[in-house]
Every structure is written in structure tokens, then in C-alpha cells.
Amino acid sequence: MAAAAAAQLAHLAPVDALGWVQALLAAAALFLVYRYLIRPLDYRRDLSDVGFGHVGGVAGAGVRHRRADVVRDVRRRRRVGALPPVYPNGWFALLESDALPAGEVRHVAALGENWAVLRTADGQAHVLDAYCPHLGANMAVGGAVRGDCLECPFHGWRFNAHDGRCAAVPYADKVPEFARVKRWESCEANGFVFVWYHAEGEPPSWQVEAVPQVARGEWLFRGRSEFLINSHIQEIPENGGDVAHLNAIHAPSLLGGGDLVRAQKLPFRFLRHVWAAAWAAQTEPGRTHLATMHLQHETRLLGKVRVLAMDVRAEQIGPAYVEMYLRSALGDLLIVQAVTPLEPLLQRVVHHVYAPPRLALFAPLLLLSEAIMFERDIMVWNHKKYEDKPLLVREDKTIQRHRRWYSQFYSENSPRHSFVSQNSLDW
Ligand code: FES
Ligand SMILES: [Fe+2]
Known part of the structure; x- marks a missing residue:
């Protein structure tokens, strides 16, 4: 009986192995088609990935570390020249739209500012100063979107995303009249959430059109x-x-x-x-x-x-x-x-x-x-x-x-x- 089963297995094994190889190849082909043809491309390059190819050596983590050191040296020792001002006035992309689902908040540090970028349930994106005027917590780190408001994680104060006014202090009888966080002009078009930055505080003089x-x-x-x-x-x-x-x-x-x-x-x-x-x-x-x-x-x-x-x-x-x-x-x-x-x-x-x-x-x-x-x-x-x-x-x-x-x-x-x-x- 055992001998008959062994003979049957020996007969089947090569066919099964071939089947497995074919299945694996088909899966790999499907993966490659999905990865490179169907899914949108996502190509990311870090600071040390481009322009530092001359920093060679044994491939792997060692090279990455060495390149990171060289980037630091280049940044520290370079002669920058007589630079124009560093932050021009205009619309700047802070986030890509799909990185900001409804009901979520993200922290963005750019142009010397720190922002809480949030999306309310109606789909609108808003940009507020990240720092809470109560005691300075970064509201984009651990904070939450509650209805039309951004709630600070530290003591739960809430600020309306439409005008920046404080809407609630959970442990106080009265909300201070003057309590508000700065709201920045923002817009969304072509896959990006933009903020209007102007050193003189002037309102937008043009719009980013869809x-x-x-x-x-x-x-x-x-x-x-x-x-x-x-x-x-x-x-x-x-x-x-x-x-x-x-x-x-x-x-x-x-x-x-x-x-x-x-x-x-x-x-x-x-x-x-x-x-x-x-x-x-x-x-x-x-x-x-x-x-x-x-x-x-x-x-x-x-x-x-x-x-x-x-x-x-x-x-x-x-x-x-x-x-x-x-x-x-x-x-x-x-x-x-x-x-x-x-x-x-x-x-x-x-x-x-x-x-x-x-x-x-x-x-x-x-x-x-x-x-x-x-x-x-x-x-x-x-x-x-x-x-x-x-x-x-x-x-x-x-x-x-x-x-x-x-x-x-x-x-x-x-x-x-x-x-x-x-x-x-x-x-
Ligand atoms: S620091 Fe934001 S509520 Fe206190
Ligand atoms: Fe070029």
C-alpha cells in the first residue's frame, strides 16, 4: 500500500513542482504589471541620492552614511553667494491632496513657519498656525479635527478652521473673546494644497487655477x-x-x-x-x-x-x-x-x-x-x-x-x- 502511494507521489511531484513554478511566475508577472504599469509611479530621491555619485565605496548602508556626511560638509562649507531673499511671496504647495484625508490634520514646516494643515468633513482644506496660543502645543501633532474645529491635544481647546477663533475651552465657563490662532489663506488645485505666503501680509494678488x-x-x-x-x-x-x-x-x-x-x-x-x-x-x-x-x-x-x-x-x-x-x-x-x-x-x-x-x-x-x-x-x-x-x-x-x-x-x-x-x- 505504502509502496503504491510512494510511486504515485513520485509520479506527481514533477508536475506539481512545474505547476508551482508557473503559478509563481504568473504572480510575479502580475505584480510587475501592477507595480510598473497600473499603479501610478512614485519616484523619490533624498538629498544624498542625487549629485553625490562620486562618493563611492562598498555599496549599502556604509555608502549612504558616507554620502550623508558629505552632504553635511557641502552644506556647511559651500560659498552660498550674495543670495536674494530666501522666501518669495506667492502660493506654495504644502501637501499633496491625497496626503490629507477628510477629518485629519498634518504638520508642515516650511518658509520659516509651522502649519497645521487640516481637512474638515465637507472636504475643504484649511491652514492654521500649528502652535496653540494657550500654551504653545503643536496642534498638528496629536491634535484632532472635530467638526469645523481643530482640537489641541494638550488641554483640548478648540479653534474654528474657518476663522481661527477659539470655539471651546473644555474646563472654562467662558471662552476668551480674543483667543484665536492665525488662519492662512489657502486653496487646492491640481493635486496640491497651497498656502499664500506674503512677507508684508498682503492678500493674494492671483489664484492658482484648476x-x-x-x-x-x-x-x-x-x-x-x-x-x-x-x-x-x-x-x-x-x-x-x-x-x-x-x-x-x-x-x-x-x-x-x-x-x-x-x-x-x-x-x-x-x-x-x-x-x-x-x-x-x-x-x-x-x-x-x-x-x-x-x-x-x-x-x-x-x-x-x-x-x-x-x-x-x-x-x-x-x-x-x-x-x-x-x-x-x-x-x-x-x-x-x-x-x-x-x-x-x-x-x-x-x-x-x-x-x-x-x-x-x-x-x-x-x-x-x-x-x-x-x-x-x-x-x-x-x-x-x-x-x-x-x-x-x-x-x-x-x-x-x-x-x-x-x-x-x-x-x-x-x-x-x-x-x-x-x-x-x-x-
Ligand atoms: S496648549 Fe493647546 S490647549 Fe493648552
Ligand atoms: Fe534643466
Whole structure:
């Protein structure tokens, strides 16, 4: 009997093993399809991930630690230059919309402020000062959204999210008339919650408009990228006015990746990108916060054969937000870019890509390509100094024009970088 069973098992085992292998391969294929084709892309790069490839050694945690040390050294020893003010006036993205479910609160520290960003049950996002005026607790850390109010975790005081007024003190008979927390002007569009920041306390002079195709759901969210960058905010949008850098750092093939040294290597030279660009600020009254860059891009094989072409219209909307409308043979797509100064010389940049359903698989690839090109810029920004008197040739004229345009976002009381930390021996 036992012998018969063993014989049967021996007969079945190879078939079962094959079945298992097939099932595992099918599961792996399904996972890869879901991970890379169906789920929106989520591409994140930390401060030491870009522009520090030269800090080598044995791969793994050791390299990460060494790179973190080098980042600290670069930040401490760099000559920053005669910087413009560090926080311009305008709309700044504090959070991505889907990071803020209804009934929740998040803490955001940026532009030298600390905010409680919350969403009430009706779906509206609000921005309040994070610190409770009672005894200074950070209401976004351990606090809760109760109806229209934010409740402080320390003693339970509640503040109305619509006007910042204190609505309840749980252990007092009377709510002090004057008790309130500062409420900041905010809006939500194109996947981001924005705050209006103005050094003189002036109200918004323009709005971030919703892109109709995104608001109507015709273009789908297909991915995001996120970077931390060691630079002054102005360096990032200034790329738009800097036409000459395109055919330098963005010419080598995408296949070479985001590292400038590697990108120039011989194996990748068969493919190159060719760019033509024009930048202009808008001058009509009420539209001076806008500037447009037109880009024509071609990918050429062996310097001649055109394998891909794309037109891009990049709309700079204020000091920290850009919409890039990309027109390819396959159709139109949108990449939005939001820059948030976390510190005077530390920027978080988030990109979202939106596309019609038929380009749902193409859009993440496009965002990844854009991320590779963007990393080449970051490699420069992470190490450069701000040159307030650049040595320019006639062909560089849009750099100066861009600086003039951008200077409208600074005002008398715009915060300036303190040089104390650079000169101090206290480290
Ligand atoms: S510190 Fe917020 S209620 Fe006391
Ligand atoms: Fe660039």
C-alpha cells in the first residue's frame, strides 16, 4: 500500500513542482504589471541620492552614511553667494491632496513657519498656525479635527478652521473673546494644497487655477516624483530662462541617467537630445506673475535620424509652481511642478503627471524621463553658489530677464539668509 502511494507521489511531484513554478511566475508577472504599469509611479530621491555619485565605496548602508556626511560638509562649507531673499511671496504647495484625508490634520514646516494643515468633513482644506496660543502645543501633532474645529491635544481647546477663533475651552465657563490662532489663506488645485505666503501680509494678488482636464477627471493622475535639493529656490525656476544649459546637460541620452559624469560616457553617445527654447514674461496687467517657456525637443539617433519629437509649453505661475503642457505624436500630457522651501537652502520639489486614459502607460515613462533630466540639474544646484553678478554673453539674455521677472516676488520684509551658521565655529 505504502509502496503504491510512494510511486504515485513520485509520479506527481514533477508536475506539481512545474505547476508551482508557473503559478509563481504568473504572480510575479502580475505584480510587475501592477507595480510598473497600473499603479501610478512614485519616484523619490533624498538629498544624498542625487549629485553625490562620486562618493563611492562598498555599496549599502556604509555608502549612504558616507554620502550623508558629505552632504553635511557641502552644506556647511559651500560659498552660498550674495543670495536674494530666501522666501518669495506667492502660493506654495504644502501637501499633496491625497496626503490629507477628510477629518485629519498634518504638520508642515516650511518658509520659516509651522502649519497645521487640516481637512474638515465637507472636504475643504484649511491652514492654521500649528502652535496653540494657550500654551504653545503643536496642534498638528496629536491634535484632532472635530467638526469645523481643530482640537489641541494638550488641554483640548478648540479653534474654528474657518476663522481661527477659539470655539471651546473644555474646563472654562467662558471662552476668551480674543483667543484665536492665525488662519492662512489657502486653496487646492491640481493635486496640491497651497498656502499664500506674503512677507508684508498682503492678500493674494492671483489664484492658482484648476486645470480643466484634471478637474473634470479627463486626465488621470499617473505618477509623482519627489526630490530634496540643496539650493536657493530661485535657482530652480531660473532653469526656464537659462536656454543654453539645455544643449549642454540635457543633450546626452536619457539612457546615461541623471549623473552628469556617467551621462557623457561613450556607450550612450549614439542617442542625443536636441533642444530649442524661448522664454518670455507676460506683461499685461494682472498677468505679470506668469511667464512662458516654449521648448522644442528632438531625440536623434547617430546625430541624424529623428526618433522622437515633443513640444513643451511650460507656464511659470508665480515663484514656486509650473505647469508643463507636453505635446507628442501620441497626444497631450501635463506635468506640474511644485517647489516648497523647507529651509533657506533646502527645497522639496514634487512633480505630478496627468494624462488621458489612452496614455496611462506612457505617462509614467515620461515622468521618469523628466526625473532623469531633472537630476542633472539637481547635480549642479546641489553644489553651485548663487552668482549675483553672472558673467553673461548676449545669448544668455533671458537669464537676466528671468531674474528681473522673479524679483517681483520679493518685498521689503522678505526674509534674508542669515550667515551666522556659515561663519560660526559652533558645529
Ligand atoms: S496648549 Fe493647546 S490647549 Fe493648552
Ligand atoms: Fe534643466
